[in-house]
Amino acid sequence: MQFAPEPHRRIGHNYPSFLSPHPPLMALNKPTRYLLLALGILLSLHFLLSATHEPYSKATSLSSLSSVWTKDKPKYSDTAIPAHPEFDPPPKWATGGVGGAANATRANATFVMLARNSDVNGAVQSIRSIEDRFNREYGYPYVFLNEEPWTDEFKKRISVLTKAPIEFGVIPHDWWFQPDWIDEERATQGRKKMEEQGIIYAGSVSYRNMCRFNSGFFFKHEMLLKYRWYWRIEPDVMFHCTLNFDPFVYMEKQKKTYAFTIALYEWAATIPTLWDTVKNFIKENPTYVAANNAMGFLSENNGHDFNMCHFWSNFEIADMDFWRGEIYTKFFEYLDKTGGFYYEASCSRWGDAPVHSIAASIFLPKDKIHFFNEIGYEHPPNQHCPKDDEIWKKGMCGCDQGKTHDYGPYSCQHQWDRIFQ
Ligand SMILES: Nc1nc2c(ncn2[C@@H]2O[C@H](COP(=O)(O)OP(=O)(O)O)[C@@H](O)[C@H]2O)c(=O)[nH]1
Ligand SMILES: *[C@@H]1O[C@H](CO)[C@@H](O)[C@H](O)[C@H]1NC(C)=O
Numbered sequence: 544m545q546f547a548p549e550p551h552r553r554i555g556h557n558y559p560s561f562l563s564p565h566p567p568l569m570a571l572n573k574p575t576r577y578l579l580l581a582l583g584i585l586l587s588l589h590f591l592l593s594a595t596h597e598p599y600s601k602a603t604s605l606s607s608l609s610s611v612w613t614k615d616k617p618k619y620s621d622t623a624i625p626a627h628p629e630f631d632p633p634p635k636w637a638t639g640g641v642g643g644a645a646n647a648t649r650a651n652a653t654f655v656m657l658a659r660n661s662d663v664n665g666a667v668q669s670i671r672s673i674e675d676r677f678n679r680e681y682g683y684p685y686v687f688l689n690e691e692p693w694t695d696e697f698k699k700r701i702s703v704l705t706k707a708p709i710e711f712g713v714i715p716h717d718w719w720f721q722p723d724w725i726d727e728e729r730a731t732q733g734r735k736k737m738e739e740q741g742i743i744y745a746g747s748v749s750y751r752n753m754c755r756f757n758s759g760f761f762f763k764h765e766m767l768l769k770y771r772w773y774w775r776i777e778p779d780v781m782f783h784c785t786l787n788f789d790p791f792v793y794m795e796k797q798k799k800t801y802a803f804t805i806a807l808y809e810w811a812a813t814i815p816t817l818w819d820t821v822k823n824f825i826k827e828n829p830t831y832v833a834a835n836n837a838m839g840f841l842s843e844n845n846g847h848d849f850n851m852c853h854f855w856s857n858f859e860i861a862d863m864d865f866w867r868g869e870i871y872t873k874f875f876e877y878l879d880k881t882g883g884f885y886y887e888a889s890c891s892r893w894g895d896a897p898v899h900s901i902a903a904s905i906f907l908p909k910d911k912i913h914f915f916n917e918i919g920y921e922h923p924p925n926q927h928c929p930k931d932d933e934i935w936k937k938g939m940c941g942c943d944q945g946k947t948h949d950y951g952p953y954s955c956q957h958q959w960d961r962i963f964q
């Protein structure tokens with residue numbers, strides 16, 4: 544495996560040591576060095592321009608350039624590793640829809656993983672699993688996001704696992720950390736109260752940062768802007784079945800917007816402030832509610848109360864243009880302004896799982912939400928394993944069908960199924 548970056552990428556800064564080319568430049572005398580340097584810059588510019596017909600390299604190289612030259616702007620693009628030169632077939636992007644003018648066979652899509660440097664072993668395991676069961680054949684790119692700079696160790700361990708392009712990005716400060724206008728005393732009280740109730744992650748501020756970031760910001764990151772579709776992956780997850788199809792292309796062809804594998808019932812008895820906020824938003828913006836929506840998944844009484852059903856968002860395949868659109872933007876801002884991500888907290892109530900689920904179920908027609916039965920998926924302690932023998936065999940699934948979450952005690956699959964009956 545060789546990692547020699549394309550020439551135009553060498554302008555990029557901060558190449559991790561394990562990737563760095565070693566120009567024998569320093570051995571030359573001064574004038575020759577400057578001449579070569581000038582030539583190099585010219586050549587690099589040439590490559591930059593000539594590479595612009597390829598959307599991937601265009602966007603990455605331009606963004607890394609701009610962050611080199613604007614000193615005062617913090618950089619959010621850490622490292623970009625291009626696709627392996629021998630990767631076959633080369634990624635072909637769908638423009639104007641699958642089967643459109645370009646007859647493209649690939650979607651405008653990426654994987655995205657939020658992780659800490661300390662998550663490296665779990666991240667390696669997740670990438671190995673998705674490469675094995677799907678992406679080895681498809682070469683969709685990966686974007687890794689972190690509020691801290693990535694360590695060379697993390698980048699090194701990940702970059703050997705795939706031939707697909709990888710980008711390591713840093714999250715803008717204000718998209719991650721608790722905003723100044725949050726009343727810290729009230730937030731502390733909220734955390735204490737939840738801790739007393741024994742709610743998971745109740746005392747953690749960083750968990751709340753993560754929930755808010757995943758709810759309202761990840762899709763605005765400069766590394767994700769150039770993509771429409773994403774597949775969210777977390778450290779320490781497993782994909783149990785070989786995919787004999789491309790889920791991104793499926794989403795695009797079938798005109799889906801949001802897809803899940805596990806739907807959960809959250810039993811925790813909690814004060815319904817998230818739902819009250821949602822209801823107020825709907826009252827103020829009644830036109831945003833979609834006809835034929837999936838409210839029946841969220842509520843037993845036509846929206847009066849929230850039944851705590853949500854899609855388990857550690858797995859998501861979805862259209863970021865929906866999150867970027869007017870309705871979701873207004874919805875997230877409305878929720879965020881209440882401070883609920885910090886005052887009420889615990890992701891089960893004010894987190895990306897219920898927030899994404901509620902938005903998709905109310906602002907989309909229900910047939911735009913898809914359950915991927917074929918995708919065997921495990922995020923401990925829950926897993927989805929296809930119950931249907933045909934699907935399970937065809938996918939060469941490694942999971943125990945008896946362990947599937949689908950109709951277990953905490954599952955909301957019934958609430959999902961019933962809205963189509
Ligand atoms: N960069 C970063 N990622 C985090 C942090 N906390 C959680 N994550 C990521 O956010 C996702 C959810 O966190 P996880 O610990 O798996 O929570 P759980 O699945 O709800 O138990 C995972 O992708 C984590 O790697 C954090 O403080 N910093
Ligand atoms: C797309 O593919 C179909 C069948 O493979 C072919 O008939 C058609 O001409 C192609 N369209 C374009 C624009 O290449």
Ligand SMILES: *[C@@H]1O[C@H](CO)[C@@H](O)[C@H](O)[C@H]1NC(C)=O
Pocket residue numbers: 598636637638639651768769770771772864
């Ligand atoms: C991919 O999707 C993004 C977001 O919708 C869009 O800005 C970009 O132009 C698309 N790229 C291609 C090649 O279609």
Ligand SMILES: [Mg+2]
Pocket residue numbers: 777857922
């Ligand atoms: Mg997790």
